[in-house]
Amino acid sequence: MTNPAVTDLVARSNRLGADPRNTNYAGGNTSAKGSDLDPVTGEQVELLWVKGSGGDLGTLTEKGLAVLRLDRVRRLVDVYPGVEREDEMVAAFDYCLHGKGGAAPSIDTAMHGLVDARHVDHLHPDSGIAIATAADGAELTRAIFGDKVVWVPWRRPGFQLGLDIAEIKAQNPQAIGTILGGHGITAWGDTSDQAEEASRWIIQTATAYIAEHGSSDPFGDVRPGFEALPDDERRARAAALAPTIRGLASTDRPMVGHFTDPDVVLDFLASEKAPALAALGTSCPDHFLRTKVKPLILDLPASARVDEQLARLRELHAEYRADYQAYYDAHAGTDSPAIRGADPLIVLVPGVGMFSYGANKQTARVAGEFYVNAINVMRGAESLSTYAPISDAEKFRIEYWALEEAKLQRMPKPKTHQGRVAFVTGAASGIGKAIATRLASEGACVVVADLDLTTAQAVAAELGSTDVAIGVAANVADAAGVQAAIDATVLAFGGVDLVVNNAGLSLSKSLLDTTEADWDLQHDVMAKGAFLVSKAAARVLVDQGMGGDVVYISSKNSIFAGPNNIAYSATKADQAHQVRLLAVELGEHGVRVNGINPDGVVRGSGIFASGWGANRAATYGVDEADLGQFYANRTILKREVVPENVADAVYVLTGPELSRTTGLHVPVDSGVAAAFLR
Structure with a gap:
């Protein structure tokens, strides 16, 4: 039974964390003190429950709490x-854990354990940090809050800060918190309830004071020519840049x-x-650990x-990298971790917007x-005073903190x-869906591109949140539609690295x-469509300068002369030669181009379900329900090919093991001798 x-x-944590005005994602921590049963002695023991390292208040569950013996924390x-x-x-906290201890204790555990209050909140509200970063923050704290909130000079999070706040609480019984x-x-x-009320009062009081007493133009006048571009023009410019x-931001990794x-940006x-x-x-x-100490601004x-x-x-x-290297060299000691990369994580383009970067x-x-x-913090601080962040030396102490490095090494x-x-075309069903699913499971961000936007979005939702996958409409035979889909990919994830030309009929x-209409339709979708997708994606791949992969889902029919499918087989042969041509042309940019030749993928196939299966069954004189087994029986391995087999081949071709392979066609057909490559 969960302790009350x-x-x-x-x-309380979920309520506070759900409102970005209270704290940022994964920022801050909360705690409670109480008693529970010691399973060894059968006696009640005082415990501290505190949000563990790396957790998020808005989505916190009991599993995300560290559980410590309060008497041992105080000792x-x-x-x-x-x-x-x-x-x-920090290592000593491990000796204070109760039972299995729950989540790993964070650096702020001392603040929660040593302050003499049963409930403690530590938050990062924009309005509070605005006061905290104002040049005259101490004076503003007194003016805004009187003696209910006490100013604490900057100190790096840790045990000493916990002692400092505990002492302030003891000396100021009337206080409900600190800046x-x-x-x-x-x-x-x-x-x-009292802790939550105190947190909200501090935040709301600071917000109201800034609104009432702050400057109406804290950032000064508008620079002529730097205003926001119109919406469509702005998005087009963002996609072009x-x-x-992204390539610049990925110089190191x-x-x-x-x-x-x-508008705020x-x-x-x-x-x-x-x-x-x-x-x-x-x-x-929390801000500069996510954004680096400063952005690159055009x-x-x-x-x-x-x-x-x-x-x-x-x-x-180039200037940013040199500046960051100088920052590192100026503050690094003999025991500092190695530099983690000198590229910006935030790039700001006036009139256009903000580009931000991360490992995912x-x-x-x-x-x-x-x-x-x-x-928002800078606006609030400049509105009342002058923005005065902590020094670069202090930022470096935290950015290259041994404890922070240890956390990174544990990832x-x-x-x-x-x-x-x-970017996978025809990804709402069959082979395309299997490929999208496999790539997402291996950590890729996936764009599910399909004629049917609703189905594409539904498949993307199956793969995860929009941080994992998005669905876009893409008629691959339409150049403008293809470009719009690639632009949507670039705006969603920064660029594109891996293109799978799978759309077909x-x-x-x-x-x-x-x-003639039959011929044109199949060539428009598969030959022309693959060309249009590859061309639009190649512009991105070249501009990024990060290499990449293009994979064509061709067919064993690109080689094998089967009956009654001249248009389909001819367009698959076209695709097969596109692989060779593009492998040569894009190789100098580090882009690998390969093909996969499946045979008879019946199960889950949109093509087979739309009439092709019935026609092929009639051609071969078998029941449509037996078509998959028919294809399997004519192969060397006697095994049916399913969409996941093709997805496995895409995974291998685009993974690290075949990094020196391009211009290759991989049969995924269980062995059709007539389709052997030669």
Whole structure:
């Protein structure tokens, strides 16, 4: 039976975490103290339940709580070796765990355990951080909150900060919380409701004060020419810039991208103070750990040509890398972790919007959300005072903290296709759906492209959230439609790395029965369609400069001369030669092009279900229900080919094991001697 204190804590955490005005994603932590049964002694023991490391308040469950013996946490004060060695105290928390201990204790555990209140909240609200990063934050805290909230000068999160807040609480019995300089807020209460009420009061009071007393134009005047472009023009410009920006941001390691263009970003970028404020960087540790210490901001107006912007972005990227290396060199010690990469995670383009990057889509998206938080913080601080974030030296201490490095080292090894963006045509059923499913399971971000948008979106939803997959409409025979689908891919995930030309259809007819319209339809979809998709994707692949893969789902019929399918087999032969031609042409850009030749994939096939199966069964004189087995019986292995077999081949061809293979056709036909490659 769940302890009532835990029930209240989880409910409070979810309420607070559900509102971005209270805290950012995975930011802050909450706790409760209470008693529960010690299974060894059978006696009641005082416990501390606190959100574990890496969890998110909005989605917190009981499993995400660390559970510690409160008496042992408090006894750590007696063995604390001092601020110079406070990192050692994190390991000491492991000796305070109760039972299996739950989630890993976070660095903020001391704050929750040592403060003499049964319920404690530590949050990162924009309004609170605005006060915390104002040059006269201490004076503002007194003016806004009186003696109910106490200012705490900046101190890196850890055991000493916990001691400091505990002392403030003891010396200020009237106080309900603190403003943590450069960081956030902490509040407390004797009950869960009181703690939540205190947190909300601090946040709402700060918000109201900024609204009433703040400047109406904290970022200064609008810079002429830097205003937001019209919606359609802005999105088109973003799609044109995104591949190159992603390639720059992936110089050290491949990144997935996210584009966003809300008014809060566009207004900031149009303002006269934006360049100087952006250069100061973010302040809250949660912010700059996600966004790096500062963004790359383009210094050209929105009216500049695309080629001018791209050229300038390349120059600024080189300058950014040199600047970041200098930042690392200036603050690194002999025991500092190695530099983790010098590329920006946030790229700001006036008039267009914000490009954010991460090892996966969720990380990229959240980085963008955090920079929006940072803009809001800067607005609040500049509205009342002057924005004054913590120093670069302090940022470095946290960014390259040994504890942070240890957390990174504990992360699971990435899957083979993590960080890759796959565009799969005809992916709402059959072979395409199996390919999309396999690639998503291996860590790729997947775009399910199909004629039927509703079905494509439904399949994408089966694969996961929009951080995993999206569905787009794509008539591959229409150049404008193909380009729109590729643009949607670029805006959703930053670019594209892996293209699967799978869309197809077939009409089983003899030469004399095949009409010109039959011929044109099949060639438009498979030969022309594959050409259009490859051409649109190739522009992105080349601009990114990250290599990539193009895979054609051709057919054993590209080689085998079967009866009554001249149009289908001819267009499959066209696809097969496109593989060879593109392998030669795109090889200099590190793009591999390969093909797969399946045979008779009946189960789950949209083509076979739409009449092709019945026609082929009639051609071979078998029942349609037996067609799969018929195909299997004529093979060497006597085994039916299913969509997942083709998906396996795509996985292998695009994985790390065949990184030196291009121009290859892989038969997935259980062995059809007449279709052997020779």
